[in-house]
Amino acid sequence: MKRIILLTISIICGGVFSSIAQQLPQFTQYMYNTIAVNPAYAGSRGALSIIGLNRNQWVGFDGGPNTQTLSIHSPLRNEKIGLGLSLLNDKTGYENFSYAYADFSYTIKASETVNVAFGLKGGFSYYKIDAELMNDPDVSSDPYFNEKLNRLTANFGAGIYVHTNKWYLGLSSPRLINTTYTKDNDFKAFEQLHYYAIAGYVFTLNNNLKFKPTFLTKYTTNAPLSYDATANFLFQEKYWLGGSYRMNGQERAIGLIADMQVNKQLRLGYAYEIATGEIRPYTSGSHEILLIYEFKFLIGKFRSPRYF
Numbered sequence: 001m002k003r004i005i006l007l008t009i010s011i012i013c014g015g016v017f018s019s020i021a022q023q024l025p026q027f028t029q030y031m032y033n034t035i036a037v038n039p040a041y042a043g044s045r046g047a048l049s050i051i052g053l054n055r056n057q058w059v060g061f062d063g064g065p066n067t068q069t070l071s072i073h074s075p076l077r078n079e080k081i082g083l084g085l086s087l088l089n090d091k092t093g094y095e096n097f098s099y100a101y102a103d104f105s106y107t108i109k110a111s112e113t114v115n116v117a118f119g120l121k122g123g124f125s126y127y128k129i130d131a132e133l134m135n136d137p138d139v140s141s142d143p144y145f146n147e148k149l150n151r152l153t154a155n156f157g158a159g160i161y162v163h164t165n166k167w168y169l170g171l172s173s174p175r176l177i178n179t180t181y182t183k184d185n186d187f188k189a190f191e192q193l194h195y196y197a198i199a200g201y202v203f204t205l206n207n208n209l210k211f212k213p214t215f216l217t218k219y220t221t222n223a224p225l226s227y228d229a230t231a232n233f234l235f236q237e238k239y240w241l242g243g244s245y246r247m248n249g250q251e252r253a254i255g256l257i258a259d260m261q262v263n264k265q266l267r268l269g270y271a272y273e274i275a276t277g278e279i280r281p282y283t284s285g286s287h288e289i290l291l292i293y294e295f296k297f298l299i300g301k302f303r304s305p306r307y308f
Contacts, residue, residue, distance in 0.1 A: 024174065024194055024218075025067045025090045027055055028244050028255045028271035029290050030228060031214045031308055035071045035084050037196045038172035039103040040119030040161035043075030043082020045306050048295040058275065058283040063093030073103060080107050082117070094133040098126040101174075105161070113164045121157040121174055126150075153179040159196075168308055170198040195219040202234075202307045210234040212242075212307055224249030232257060234307070244273065252276040259290070267292040 027033055033053055034041040051071045058064035073084030084103035090096070101123030110116045128150040159172025173195050200214035211233055218226040226249075232242030240259035246252065255273035262268060269290035275283060 025055070025065065025069075025088065026218075026226070026228075026246070026248075027053060027067075027069075028230075028246075028273050028286070028288050029053065029257060029259075029269055030216050031198075031200060031230065032269065032290055032292060033069060033071065034161075034170070034198065034308075035073050035103055036069055036086050036088065037174050037194075038119060038159035038161055038170045038198065039084070039101075039121035039157060039174070040105045040117040040159040040170065040172065041082075042073040042084035042103040042105040042117075042119060043079070043107070044105070044115075044117060044161065044163060045073075045294065046075060046079070048072070048074035050291075050293045052291045053288065055286065055288045057286040058279060059285060059287060061279065061283045064283065065090065065092045067091075081105070082107065082119075086121075086123075094130040096126075096128050096130065100124055101157075110162075115163055117161040117163075119159045119161065119172070121159070122155070124152055124154055125179070126152050155179060163308075165202075165307075167201040168199065170196070172196045172198075192221050192223075200308050208236050210307070214308070230257065232259075237261070240269070244271070246273075250277055251279075253286075255286075265294050 024037070030037075033051055035051070049072070051069075053069045055067045056064070057066070067088070067090045069086070069088040071084060071086045073082060075082045082103070082105035084105075086099070086101045086103060088097075088099040090098075101121050103119060103121050105117045105119040107115050107117040155175050155177045157172065157174035157176055159170060159174070161170040161172075162168065173193060175192070175194050178192055195218070197217045198215065200212060203211040205211055211231070214230045214232075216228040218228075227247045228244065230242055230244040232240050234240050238261045240257065242257045244253075244255035244257060246255075253273050253275045255271055257269065257271045259267060259269035267290075269292075271288040271290070272285055273288070274280070274285040
């Protein structure tokens with residue numbers, strides 16, 4: 001019974017009943033993991049970039065989401081074409097989602113300072129329920145779970161990304177096909193269309209201080225609009241410190257972000273987020289660790305600092 005209750009909670013949190021659309025994982029440091037939702041971002045940093053991110057959400061809440069993502073992307077020699085690979089693993093309770101997607105972008109110069117990139121994303125999603133649950137006699141005898149629910153499905157996405165050295169705008173849908181992981185009419189696991197709008201700007205306050213606000217809006221059919229906003233200060237082109245705020249239906253969350261540019265190639269980041277809604281008494285918060293490593297020497301020259 002405990003396992004059935006835990007699965008029910010994870011289903012509600014992940015949103016996979018037929019009346020609720022499953023959302024892709026959310027991140028506090030989303031502005032550094034843009035390629036996960038917008039393929040047009042591939043190659044935009046002018047270097048071979050590796051981005052790793054681990055998020056433990058709702059620590060202390062049994063079955064809370066645990067997510068790891070790894071992205072690799074780079075421009076080709078002519079710098080108009082960018083290629084990337086996005087891998088993601090997301091576990092909530094007894095549910096597991098795995099994604100593997102390739103990214104392609106093509107960039108044109110709209111002016112001396114403005115670049116417009118168009119992107120395509122294609123790959124596979126794998127959904128499964130843990131065998132530990134399915135082998136439980138109390139669960140295996142329940143007609144709702146008479147199929148193993150393991151499914152491999154293909155999907156594709158598209159996006160546009162407009163940027164300069166100071167600001168960016170993006171629109172994308174990383175999943176353009178509605179897919180169903182189960183066949184039962186009463187119990188369904190959906191991968192719904194997701195739409196993202198992103199924006200950010202860097203203000204130079206003085207020689208040693210910059211201010212960067214960023215915004216992200218997510219829309220999914222049958223799910224509430226989700227809004228993310230962050231405000232970060234950059235000190236001496238090396239240390240980032242700021243905060244975040246998320247509004248997703250009735251859920252609210254606030255966070256603290258701290259990043260350090262260790263050298264021109266390595267960047268480390270940490271974010272702590274705490275929910276302010278009904279789940280607040282059951283969790284000590286969410287933790288997120290970010291690592292970015294860039295092989296800029298492969299491009300042959302260092303560019304001006306990239307802020308997103």
